[in-house]
Amino acid sequence: MSVLLAAELVFRADGTPYSPLHDDVYHSPAGALAQTRHVFLKGNGLPDAWRLKPAFTVLETGFGMGINFLATWAAWRSDIERSAALEFVSIEKYPFSADDLRRAHAAVIDDPYVMPLALQLADAWPPLVPGIHRLSFDSDAVGLTLIFGDIADALASLRAQAFIADSLYLDGFAPARNPDMWTPSVMASLAALSSNETTFATYTSAGSVKRALRENGFEFRKVAGFSGKWAMLTGKRATSPIETNCVID
Ligand SMILES: C[S@@+](CC[C@H](N)C(=O)[O-])C[C@H]1O[C@@H](n2cnc3c(N)ncnc32)[C@H](O)[C@@H]1O
Structure with a gap:
């Protein structure tokens, strides 16, 4: 049985968790x-988008500390009009150990409603073995599928299962430092894992990402980023010829 190398948890002087591997x-x-x-919930039109649906599925590139999962789960469970089920599928090549996940959460989670969810996640954290790990919470209404492995392999296996997401969270590290999370081939796979209703959001508006999105089936617009950041992207799979569907404000 092979085991993945755990990510190293390092804090910057200002307390922000940092990856030495990706700088x-x-x-x-x-x-x-x-x-x-701001970026992933609002950027994907949540919570409205999951209302009136029996199940809602998020696909994320880069699980990291699971903050996106925890914030989504917290928003879902506090919404009385939520979908009956929430499925969250996330891909991670360098997972933290359960102990480092606890340390990271203790350092950055500032919401008392989210902290108990973080403790449940760390208690259920799987061994760092490559492949698919299925966790469930809230009496099985919330499913978390963690795919430990490289983004390209994980997306290929989801394509083989004809998986379709309702929302995409694109959350690799900055494209210049983590280009394998933003390749044209990753975007082509994400388009194949989308329906005409699927939305996406990402914190970056890098030119290379816009090109890869545009050339692989997505239309998007720039909106104000988080905390004074000038721009982020939000959009969906294009329904008509790709070249004519890029809207940039
Ligand atoms: C910005 S962090 C994600 C933060 C996370 N979404 C959260 O809510 O805490 C980017 C993640 O992408 C992962 N990653 C980088 N390259 C990868 C690859 N080739 N395949 C899969 N995951 C990768 C990193 O290990 C890191 O955890």
């Missing part, structure tokens, strides 16, 4: 949960 931070120093709520 980048896991989230904005202005707030992990607040960033998720």
Whole structure:
């Protein structure tokens, strides 16, 4: 049985979790949960988008500390009009150990409603073995599928299962430092894992990402980023010829 190398948990002087491997931070120093709520929830039209649906499925690139999962789960369970089920599928090549996940959560989670969910996640954390790990919470209404492995392999296996997401959270490290999370081939796979209703959001508006999105079936617009950041992207799979569907304000 092979085991993955655990990510190294390092904090910058300002307390923000940092990856020495990618030379980048896991989230904005202005707030992990607040960033998720702005970029990924609002950017995907949540909570409205899951209302009136029997189940709602999120696909995330880069699980990291699970802040996006925890914020999504917290928003879902506090919404009386939520979908009956929430499925969250996330891909991670360098997972933290359960102990480091606890340390990271203790350092950055500033919402007393989210902390008990973080403790449940760390208690259920799987061994760092490559492949698919299925966790469930809230009497099985919330499913978390963690795919431990490289983004390209994980997306190929989801394509083989004809998986379709309702929302995409694109959350690799900065494209210049983590290009394998933002390749044209990753975007082509994400388009194949989308329906005409699927939305996406990402904190970046890098030119290389816009090109890869545009050339692989997504239309998007720039909106104000989190905490004074000039722009982020939100959009969906294009329904008509790709070249004519890029809207940039
Ligand atoms: C910005 S962090 C994600 C933060 C996370 N979404 C959260 O809510 O805490 C980016 C993540 O992408 C992962 N990653 C980087 N390259 C990868 C690859 N090739 N395949 C899969 N995951 C990768 C990193 O290990 C890191 O955890």
